[in-house]
Amino acid sequence: MHCTGLQTLPDAVIIGEHVAEPDALAADIAAAVIAACRLAVCRMPAVPGMTRATAGRMAHAYARECIAYIAETGDQYVRMPWRTMTDGRADCKSTAIFIAALTAPHGCRVDLVFCRWHGDRHLGHVYCEVDGIPADPLREYAQADPAAERIRVNIAAGL
DSSP states (O other): OOOSOEEEETTEEEEOSOOSOHHHHHHHHHHHHHHHHHHHHHHOOOOTTOOHHHHHHHHHHHHHHHSEEOOOOSSEEEEOHHHHHHHTEEOHHHHHHHHHHHHGGGTOOEEEEEEEETTOSSOOEEEEEETTEEEOTTSOTTOOOTTEEEEEEEEESOO
């Protein structure tokens, strides 16, 4: 990682925004999100009553209805799913980890999708894709922004 302001807590990683290069910060954030997501997926149990067929839709609906979206400025917090549930709020990074952690234990293929919009140099948004279906709580289930350039990172495929 490039950041000097990296702080790891039991339930979150805090990345200080005080780096000179925004692309290095974006790379650090992406690496922290991927690492936290892999850890969360390994630790989360299956949710009773949730099946592979319904996992993505149910996790997406829960995130949209019960987790308030907050855009973070300044220091970036990459929250683990249990912290997101406790706080009842999260940004796109933490919400993507939350959805991935709920769906992967059901055997779903989970990808993190990092987005960049035309003209932007850095990645500005991330969401979870479950079995190839976008589960971005900022959009309706199964909808992705057609204008965004997307970079996929597989986290779990049929655990």
